[in-house]
Amino acid sequence: xxxxxxxxxxxxxxxxxxxxxxxxxxxxxxxxxxxxxxxxxxxxxxxxxxxxxxxxxxxxxxxxxxxxxxxxxxxxxxxxxxxxxxxxxxxxxxxxxxxxxxxxxxxxxxxxxxxxxxxxxxxxxxxxxxxxxxxxxxxxxxxxxxxxxxxxxxxxxxxxx
Amino acid sequence: xxxxxxxxxxxxxxxxxxxxxxxxxxxxxxxxxxxxxxxxxxxxxxxxxxxxxxxxxxxxxxxxxxxxxxxxxxxxxxxxxxxxxxxxxxxxxxxxxxxxxxxxxxxxxxxxxxxxxxxxxxxxxxxxxxxxxxxxxxxxxxxxxxxxxxxxxxxxxxxxxxxxxxxxxxxxxxxxxxxxxxxxxxxxxxxxxxxxxxxxxxxxxxxxxxxxxxxxxxxxxxxxxxxxxxxxxxxxxxxxxxxxxxxxxxxxxxxxxxxxxxxxxxxxxxxxxxxxxxxxxxxxxxxxxxxxxxxxxxxxxxxxxxxxxxxxxxxxxxxxxxxxxxxxxxxxxxxxxxxxxxxxxxxxxxxxxxxxxxxxxxxxxxxxxxxxxxxxxxxxxxxxxxxxxxxxxxxxxxxxxxxxxxxxxxxxxxxxxxxxxxxxxxxxxxxxxxxxxxxxxxxxxxxxxxxxxxxxxxxxxxxxxxxxxxxxxxxxxxxxxxxxxxxxxxxxxxxxxxxxxxxxxxxxxxxxxxxxxxxxxxxxxxxxxxxxxxxxxxxxxxxxxxxxxxxxxxxxxxxxxxxxxxxxxxxxxxxxxxxxxxxxxxxxxxxxxxxxxxxxxxxxxxxxxxxxxxxxxxxxxxxxxxxxxxxxxxxxxxxxxxxxxxxxxxxxxxxxxxxxxxxxxxxxxxxxxxxxxxxxxxxxxxxxxxxxxxxxxxxxxxxxxxxxxxxx
Numbered sequence: 083x084x085x086x087x088x089x090x091x092x093x094x095x096x097x098x099x100x101x102x103x104x105x106x107x108x109x110x111x112x113x114x115x116x117x118x119x120x121x122x123x124x125x126x127x128x129x130x131x132x133x134x135x136x137x138x139x140x141x142x143x144x145x146x147x148x149x150x151x152x153x154x155x156x157x158x159x160x161x162x163x164x165x166x167x168x169x170x171x172x173x174x175x176x177x178x179x180x181x182x183x184x185x186x187x188x189x190x191x192x193x194x195x196x197x198x199x200x201x202x203x204x205x206x207x208x209x210x211x212x213x214x215x216x217x218x219x220x221x222x223x224x225x226x227x228x229x230x231x232x233x234x235x236x237x238x239x240x241x242x243x
Numbered sequence: 244x245x246x247x248x249x250x251x252x253x254x255x256x257x258x259x260x261x262x263x264x265x266x267x268x269x270x271x272x273x274x275x276x277x278x279x280x281x282x283x284x285x286x287x288x289x290x291x292x293x294x295x296x297x298x299x300x301x302x303x304x305x306x307x308x309x310x311x312x313x314x315x316x317x318x319x320x321x322x323x324x325x326x327x328x329x330x331x332x333x334x335x336x337x338x339x340x341x342x343x344x345x346x347x348x349x350x351x352x353x354x355x356x357x358x359x360x361x362x363x364x365x366x367x368x369x370x371x372x373x374x375x376x377x378x379x380x381x382x383x384x385x386x387x388x389x390x391x392x393x394x395x396x397x398x399x400x401x402x403x404x405x406x407x408x409x410x411x412x413x414x415x416x417x418x419x420x421x422x423x424x425x426x427x428x429x430x431x432x433x434x435x436x437x438x439x440x441x442x443x444x445x446x447x448x449x450x451x452x453x454x455x456x457x458x459x460x461x462x463x464x465x466x467x468x469x470x471x472x473x474x475x476x477x478x479x480x481x482x483x484x485x486x487x488x489x490x491x492x493x494x495x496x497x498x499x500x501x502x503x504x505x506x507x508x509x510x511x512x513x514x515x516x517x518x519x520x521x522x523x524x525x526x527x528x529x530x531x532x533x534x535x536x537x538x539x540x541x542x543x544x545x546x547x548x549x550x551x552x553x554x555x556x557x558x559x560x561x562x563x564x565x566x567x568x569x570x571x572x573x574x575x576x577x578x579x580x581x582x583x584x585x586x587x588x589x590x591x592x593x594x595x596x597x598x599x600x601x602x603x604x605x606x607x608x609x610x611x612x613x614x615x616x617x618x619x620x621x622x623x624x625x626x627x628x629x630x631x632x633x634x635x636x637x638x639x640x641x642x643x644x645x646x647x648x649x650x651x652x653x654x655x656x657x658x659x660x661x662x663x664x665x666x667x668x669x670x671x672x673x674x675x676x677x678x679x680x681x682x683x684x685x686x687x688x689x690x691x692x693x694x695x696x697x698x699x700x701x702x703x704x705x706x707x708x709x710x711x712x713x714x715x716x717x718x719x720x721x722x723x724x725x726x727x728x729x730x731x732x733x734x735x736x737x738x739x740x741x742x743x744x745x746x747x748x749x750x751x752x753x754x755x756x757x758x759x760x761x762x763x764x765x766x767x768x769x770x771x772x773x774x775x776x777x778x779x780x781x782x783x784x785x786x787x788x789x790x791x792x793x794x795x796x797x798x799x800x801x802x803x804x805x806x807x808x809x810x811x812x813x814x815x816x817x818x819x820x821x822x823x824x825x826x827x828x829x830x831x832x833x834x835x836x837x838x839x840x841x842x843x844x845x846x847x848x849x850x851x852x853x854x855x856x857x858x859x860x861x862x863x864x865x866x867x868x869x870x871x872x873x874x875x876x877x878x879x880x881x882x883x884x885x886x887x888x889x890x891x892x893x894x895x896x897x898x899x900x901x902x903x904x905x906x907x908x909x910x911x912x913x914x915x916x917x918x919x920x921x922x923x924x925x926x927x928x929x930x931x932x933x934x935x936x937x938x939x940x941x942x943x944x945x946x947x948x949x950x951x952x953x954x955x
Contacts, residue, residue, distance in 0.1 A: 092503065096452065100444060107445050137630070144627035150449040150469060153503040 084113060085139050086163070086235055089128040089146060090154040093119050097151045101128060104145055110134050114232030125153065129234045158235045168207045168231045170195070171217070174224030175202040183223060190216050201226060288707040292730060299387045299540045306471040307508065308498070311464060312389070313339020315497040322494065327456045328353035328487040329360075331420065334463035336363050337495040340391050342382065342755055343367070344375040348395025349435060350422030353487035355393075367755060367784055370776035372399050374748040376406020376419065377774065381749025383415050384735045385710055386756040387540075389471050390415070395422045397435030400481070401442060405742060407477045408446040412739025413561060414538060416475040418466045423452070425485040440481050448476030456489040464499045473506030474625040475538055506624060510641035510649055518596070518620045518637045519653045525594035527616075527666040528554045531577065531606075534561030534738070535599015535623060537731045541643035542566060545598055547651050549573075553661035555670045557585045559600050560738040564728035568706070574670060578606035579874045580720040583886035584673035586874070589614050590881040591669075596620045599643045602632035603739070612879035622646045677872075677886045679724045681893050691841055693718065693793050693864050697725040699844050700763065700791060703852055709761040710735060710753045714746035714770030717799035720870045722765045733760075744773025750788045751781050761789070761852060768794045768821055778831035781857040789851050790828075790859040795866045796821055803869050807884070808876075817866065828859040839863035871895055 091097050098117060105112055113131040120127045132142060146152050158165075175183050183202050187194060192206035206216055210233065217228070282290065305312060313336065320333035331354055335343065344367045347355040358366055369375035372394045379390030390410075394403055400421040410417045424433040440452045449469050451462050459482075466478040522528060536545050542565050549556050549572045556566050557577035566573045577585040589595065595617045600606070607613040610632065619635035621628075622643055629638040639646050680694040704711070706729040713719040713736040728734050735753055737745040750764035771792055781788055795802075802816040828835035834854045838847045838861070851860040871885030885895040 095454075096440060096444075099441065103444050140630060141627065148625070148627055150501065150504045 083133070083135070084159075085132050085134060085142075086158040086165070086233065087128075087130045087132065087143065087146075088156040088158050088235055088237075089130060089152060090120070091126050091128060091149075092151040092153070093124050093126040094151065097126070098128075100149055100151055101130070101146065104149065105130070105132060105142055108138075108141060108145060110138055110142055114230075116232045116234050129232070131233055156237065158237060161237060163235045163237050165209055165233050165235045166207055167210060167213055167233050168205065169213050169217070170227075170229045171204045171206070171220050171225055172227040173202050173204060173220045174200065174226060176200055179223065183220070186216070186219050192216065288729065291707050295730070295732075296540060296543065302387060303540060306468070309468055309500055310498055311338050311495065312467065312471075313337050316495045318495070320493050320495075322492065324490055325493045326353070326357065326487065327459060327482070327489050327491065328357040330456065330459050330491055330493050331463070331482065331487070332357045332361050332364065333493055334460055334495060335391060336361065337460075338389070338463065338467050340364055340389075343391040343393055344369055344378040344382070344752065345393035346370075346372050346375055346395070346399060347393075348397075348399045348422065350397075350424060350484045351393060351395035351399070352422075353484060354420070354422065354482075358393075366393075367751075367780065369748070370779050371774065372402035373406050373744065374751075374774050374777040374780060376403045376417070377409065377742075377745050377748035378752035378755070378777070378780070379417055379419075380406060380410045380415050380745070381712060381735055381752030382756040383410075383417060383752075384413075384749070385732055385753035385760075385762075387538075387732065388416075388756070389467055390417045390752065392417065392419045393421075394419070395435070396424055396439070396484075397437045399435075400439035401437050403439075404443060404446070405740075405744075407443055407479065409737050409740045409742040409745055410477040411446040411448065413737065414475050414534060415477065416470040417477040418463075418470055419477060419479045421479065421481050422487070423481045423483045426454075426483045427485070429483065440479065443479055446477070447479050448474075450479040450481070452481045453483065453486055456486045456491040459486070459491065460493060460495045461499070464496045465501060468499050468501070469504060473504070474535075474623075506642075507626070507640045508624070508642040508645050510622070510639040510646035512649075514637055514639045515646065515649045515653060518622075518639060518650055519657070519659075521594055521618060521620060521637060522552055522554075522596070522650070522654070523657075523659055523662075525618075526662060527591060527593040528552065528663055529588050529592035529595050529617075530554050530556040531559070531589070531595055531597040531600050532556055532562040532565045533559045533598065533600025534565075536562055536565040536643050537599075539599065539624070539643040540731075541598070541647050542731045544644055544647040544651060546570065548596075548647055548654070551651065551654055551661070552659065553663045553667050554596070555588055555663075555667060557581070557588060559603065559606055560723055560736055562600060563723060563736075564731050564734040567729040568727045569729060571671070572667070574674065576723050578603075578880060579608065579876075580723065580870055580872065581606075581874075581880070582674070582679055582724070583677035583872050583883050584670060586872075586880040586883060587673050587677075588670050589617075590879070592617045594618050594620070596622070597633075597635075598622045598647060599624075601628045606880075607632065608874050608880035608882075609878055612881075676890055677888055679872075679887070681887060681889065684887060684893055687865055689840070690865050691839060691844065691862055693721045693862070693868060694725055695841065696791070696793070696844055696848075696862055696864075697721050697765070700765075700848055701725055701727045703848055704761060704763065706730070706733070708759065709733060709763070710750070710757060712736065712746045712750040712753060712762070712764045714764070714766045714773075715741045715743045715800075716767045716770060717795070717803065717868070717870045718765050718767045718770075718793035719746075720800075721793070726765075743767075743770040745770075747771055747788075747790060748774050748777045748780070750790070751777060751784075751786050754786045754788045755784070762787075763789045763791055763852075766790050766792050767799060768792060768796060768818065768824070769798045771824075772821075775827070778828065778833060778857070782832040786857065787855060788857050789854070790857075791848075791851070792824055792859060792861045793864055794821075794824065794861050795864050795868060797866045799866070799868070800870070802866065803873075804876075806867070806869070807873070824859060824861045832856075834858040835861065837861040837863065 115130050117128040187204050192204050195205045196203035342365050379392045383390035424436045440450050470478045556573045574585040620637040621635035622639045626640045706727050710733050711726050713722045747764045750762050754762040796818050798816040825835040825837045851858050873884045874880050882899040884897045888896045
């Protein structure tokens with residue numbers, strides 16, 4: 083199953099490599115990973131999605147805890163955490179079909195960020211299922227290029243994680 | 244037969260160091276404590292134990308508090324403007340370091356220049372960086388202190404990798420300082436550049452690539468703190484050489500706190516309560532003691548628990564000597580080459596209390612059949628070890644000393660009585676029936692049996708105040724089985740990584756750390772050659788280690804597997820070009836001697852132990868000698884090949900579990916073939932040669948016994 087981990091780490095060179103190295107060394111695959119500094123610039127937050135069984139997941143978190151560079155690990159898997167991802171689509175769009183694509187983008191509250199002779203670049207954010215749906219719709223027009231950021235997550239309300 | 248003895252003159256000048264006269268005398272030679280003569284052996288042993296325990300506990304407390312091991316800010320360097328290199332040496336002095344092991348080079352030259360001025364730090368010049376790390380490791384294991392290594396960049400740094408990995412697997416506190424190319428050229432494939440932080444990342448507890456000289460002192464305090472607390476381990480500090488010449492006002496921190504590093508020491512009270520409940524209910528309890536008991540200094544607490552509740556004890560390789568071998572409850576080695584009785588105890592136990600042990604595959608054998616009747620209490624300071632292999636009923640994360648202490652306190656409070664009398668008797672009966680070896684058992688009457696050599700050596704060593712290190716292989720397992728130990732930190736062996744080439748340098752480090760102890764490395768002819776260059780380190784620093792070379796002219800353990808499981812296809816395990824070890828030792832200025840006949844053992848061992856300088860005793864044994872008992876890889880640990888059964892007249896048998904004596908009690912193990920062409924006999928003039936048709940001891944075996952292949 084897929085687990086969502088929010089990991090607070092020291093913002094120093096090499097920390098990403100420590101974290102990813104540890105996970106791969108123990109035989110697990112990272113589905114997606116995002117990392118950026120937090121409000122406190124000496125720290126970074128990683129959102130890691132790993133595919134593992136329960137025992138494997140427990141090992142990963144315990145081993146991650148052992149890293150001196152790791153401050154805190156929160157499991158956001160089964161919580162009602164806010165999850166978001168950002169996607170850029172470069173969609174094939176002949177001038178006569180542009181309006182259809184723009185309409186779809188509007189429905190999904192996506193933005194057109196670039197227009198080419200035969201393409202439109204659309205920026206969309208949302209949950210994974212929303213973005214999957216959008217991708218499905220665009221596929222019928224032809225997607226030239228697609229980049230997804232991978233998920234970031236945050237707990238709701240006052241919970242600090 | 245060759246019999247050359249040579250006692251080297253007093254230690255020669257230290258190669259590479261002009262400061263011979265500064266060396267402490269106790270490092271230069273083996274000094275016997277004369278006070279020992281007036282005390283009774285028991286009183287002396289108790290005194291040694293109490294003194295070492297007190298000292299170690301004080302050091303442990305200091306480590307946990309975050310304070311430096313040495314004077315900290317109270318050195319003459321405090322507040323002065325130093326170069327980075329001087330600050331490194333000042334930091335080591337602030338940590339009270341008096342010995343470092345290392346090897347200089349281009350990017351470490353400034354550090355070595357600063358070291359030249361230190362009157363407090365003695366440098367041991369190794370002959371290979373791997374040797375330096377193992378020496379620091381042996382020093383750390385023998386003393387409980389942090390071992391310190393200094394090496395240069397590039398190959399100097401990469402040569403430390405095996406040493407660091409060895410220390411990591413066995414949780415040994417080390418601080419390894421490596422020179423690095425200047426910051427400006429990092430990443431450009433500069434001369435002697437290697438990304439040692441990247442290379443060692445999977446095998447360090449933590450590592451630093453120093454970014455500024457201002458962080459230096461704090462980094463050193465952090466490194467010593469991290470290495471020595473929680474589950475100990477190696478910490479690497481990589482220092483670009485431009486920082487070694489940068490100036491800094493030196494201030495050493497007197498306390499440190501790392502928010503992201505907070506080991507748990509005290510066990511959860513509720514879990515302790517549950518553990519005591521399980522112990523109270525158990526009819527067949529068993530303690531499994533690992534290296535964590537040694538590093539946490541919990542030996543007395545574990546012994547107290549065992550004695551109060553009458554719980555037999557089995558020990559892992561790293562847990563050997565955590566409990567005195569003289570304690571009848573100590574059943575000793577368990578696992579692949581453990582005793583049949585210890586393995587039977589695990590299989591029949593209804594409760595296993597694992598303390599500082601991590602259920603290595605060498606201990607558990609086939610996991611699905613491991614301890615099938617047992618509930619588990621698992622006590623470990625590393626939460627990641629709990630639930631990794633075995634899912635315990637009661638997991639307790641904490642320091643072994645604190646947790647077992649709390650269990651003992653609760654048992655005392657409840658006034659619990661042991662319920663295990665019948666179980667203990669059963670274990671003792673198994674021990675009577677399946678001993679490791681018997682005096683009248685002789686595989687080859689005219690040849691030396693390694694078991695006998697090690698028994699004799701063991702009898703000649705003070706089990707409280709001598710240290711035995713081992714290399715890796717057959718001799719290691721024989722040593723594990725036959726060397727009698729009474730004090731922790733007196734048996735040093737590479738367990739997790741199984742590093743050939745570890746034991747000899749480790750012995751040098753141990754002797755430097757404990758100059759009052761006789762230190763013997765039990766080696767094999769394969770392992771010894773992996774770091775044999777360290778013979779120069781021993782003679783150059785006047786380190787009077789003894790090497791007992793169990794010489795079968797082969798890579799015995801793999802050879803044994805090939806014999807038992809690979810249809811005697813001896814692929815690349817028989818040496819065709821071993822050196823004359825005696826001449827080689829002599830060339831290094833060592834004393835040395837070779838023996839090949841049983842009657843020579845006693846005299847030769849006495850000469851070795853009495854030698855003032857370093858000494859090698861080359862003991863020729865048959866190549867075909869096999870370590871028994873053995874559990875085949877992947878088999879259950881009660882499925883044992885070659886245990887001696889005294890109820891069948893002391894022959895080696897192969898059977899699973901315990902069938903009653905007299906009935907079909909398994910099969911007799913395969914007779915050992917001897918190959919005169921490849922075994923040691925052919926190299927010894929005058930030694931008795933035993934042909935393959937003249938397998939000694941075969942007559943003693945029951946005629947109806949079958950001789951199965953593959954130990955099935």
